[in-house]
Amino acid sequence: SQTIHQWPATLVQPVGSPLSLECTVEGTSNPNLYWYRQAAGRGLQLLFYSVGIGQISSEVPQNLSASRPQDRQFILSSKKLLLSDSGFYLCAWSSGAWGYTFGSGTRLTVV
Amino acid sequence: DQQVKQNSPSLSVQEGRISILNCDYTNSMFDYFLWYKKYPAEGPTFLISISSIKDKNEDGRFTVFLNKSAKHLSLHIVPSQPGDSAVYFCAASEEDDKIIFGKGTRLHILP
Numbered sequence: 507s508q509t510i511h512q513w514p515a516t517l518v519q520p521v522g523s524p525l526s527l528e529c530t531v532e533g534t535s536n537p538n539l540y541w542y543r544q545a546a547g548r549g550l551q552l553l554f555y556s557v558g559i560g561q562i563s564s565e566v567p568q569n570l571s572a573s574r575p576q577d578r579q580f581i582l583s584s585k586k587l588l589l590s591d592s593g594f595y596l597c598a599w600s601s602g603a604w605g606y607t608f609g610s611g612t613r614l615t616v617v
Numbered sequence: 618d619q620q621v622k623q624n625s626p627s628l629s630v631q632e633g634r635i636s637i638l639n640c641d642y643t644n645s646m647f648d649y650f651l652w653y654k655k656y657p658a659e660g661p662t663f664l665i666s667i668s669s670i671k672d673k674n675e676d677g678r679f680t681v682f683l684n685k686s687a688k689h690l691s692l693h694i695v696p697s698q699p700g701d702s703a704v705y706f707c708a709a710s711e712e713d714d715k716i717i718f719g720k721g722t723r724l725h726i727l728p
Binding site for chain 1: 663
């Protein structure tokens with residue numbers, strides 16, 4: 507069966523520090539991978555999506571970047587965090603069929 | 618500009634009664650609509666979906682209705698149960714498989 511792992515579950519980082527959130531998928535190949543963010547008072551916002559290794563599309567200009575070094579690995583990064591980067595980050599995957607499977611999420615607090 | 622709108626941030630319904638969650642969208646190119654349920658500190662989980670070629674889809678206590686002319690869909694939960702208390706996200710997708718979420722509606726089932 508397919509599973510998706512996202513870590514860490516919670517993270518508190520100082521302003522200006524780097525960020526690396528990792529997401530891996532098991533039990534499937536060539537998934538479409540996504541990073542979403544749910545900031546306070548807002549709905550889920552698509553940040554990046556990837557349809558293959560090294561293929562990253564950015565939906566919203568921001569302080570973050572994403573990389574897909576392996577087929578089932580998706581990494582969300584930042585060189586210098588801002589206070590506004592605080593939020594709940596979700597990784598998701600899709601086989602191209604209907605529906606998505608989300609990871610358990612990462613609660614990021616930038617202090 | 619929000620393409621998927623859930624105008625009610627919260628809803629309270631008596632246990633055993635019908636819960637109706639509403640969603641409006643602006644993009645006529647959306648061809649698939651989904652509802653997700655989210656408990657606190659967890660990622661959203663897929664609940665039910667509907668293709669744009671249909672106007673109704675039923676799964677147990679959950680029914681989704683789609684009115685394309687009005688660009689409106691709704692989720693009906695009958696009968697409502699305490700475990701239904703959660704945040705419900707409406708989402709929509711185009712052919713490229715990206716999904717756009719609404720801000721969510723928090724449903725509270727009253728005993």
